[in-house]
Amino acid sequence: MSIITVSPSDRWRNYNLVSKENKRLLMKTFGQRLEEKLQELNISMSELARRTGLSKSVISNTINNPNREMRVSSLISIARVLKVDPIWLYTGRSSGDLLNDIQFNSDKVPVWTLADVGSLATDMLPNMDSGRYVVAENQSHSIAIESTNDHLSKSGIVAGDICIFSLADRTPEEGAVMLIRLEKSGQARLLRAMSGIDGWVYGVDDPRLGTVTSSEAIVLGKLSELRRSEIK
Structure with a gap:
């Protein structure tokens, strides 16, 4: 996994902001x-x-x-x-718009919130327009999530970091940060994979927040790249 420093000017160029009305229509x-x-x-x-x-x-x-x-x-x-x-x-995008991205903007990775991941079909997310994107090479079938807390700071992830997840790689490995959907609530979470006695469990830095077992979680993807506006 590579950590890339992104300057404020690059960060601005790498985000494609659309109007609130357009984003509202796309989020259907x-x-x-x-x-x-x-x-x-x-x-x-x-x-x-x-x-x-x-x-x-x-x-x-x-x-x-x-x-x-x-x-x-x-x-x-x-x-x-x-x-x-x-x-x-x-x-929510025309076939022509999607084809244009495939041909000329294949390095665009849409940035989603965890709430979006919990409410939309996973296989749509890499090809939908979230209103924001980062440019990343060799990240086919991937999405980016902006971290909202420091619960995985021991894995180098703090609030504001952009985490790129490969939805094509759902195989847990020790210490890997996984994009998880909770089976019962449908909510999405960023959790660290840990090998347990009875199989994989997923959690964060603070053990008091508990863990989620494999039977309670649906693995959606694995962290493939981490970016931040500045190294903290």
Whole structure:
């Protein structure tokens, strides 16, 4: 893992800030976009189910569960009925915008909050526009999280640091900082992996805050790069 010093001027250049209204629109979930489009076209869930061949329960779960990941075939079937861009429906970005990033801005890594990670489908996050990004080489299928506390200071992470996580690497290793979603609450956390008697557990510097077992956690990714505006 490399620690890179980023000057204030570089930090400004590496962040792409969009208007609050644009960010509000982008932060809608797939389910919210789907529900709004159904209302706009006056199509019921039953009618959508009939025309796509999907069950009504699958469509209802898609709308009500923002963490649910979608099969490509189902997504295309829904988009065909609604006559919309399937990439826009799933990510909130047009296919042309996403293709432009793939071709010309492949080093852009979106910066998300832990609250975002807890409320959006994980596989969408690297390809959605969060309104902020850092430029990082060789970080395909990655996202960045801005740390909000010093709970992992022993791992070199303090409040304000930008942590880049590879969502393609979910294998725990001793001392690695992992991006975790708690099974019960759905909340996302940055926790350190530690080998326990009965398998991996995850926690922070202060043992009084407790640990999370593998059965209580869903591993979303592993820290691959740490950046900060200044070395503290």
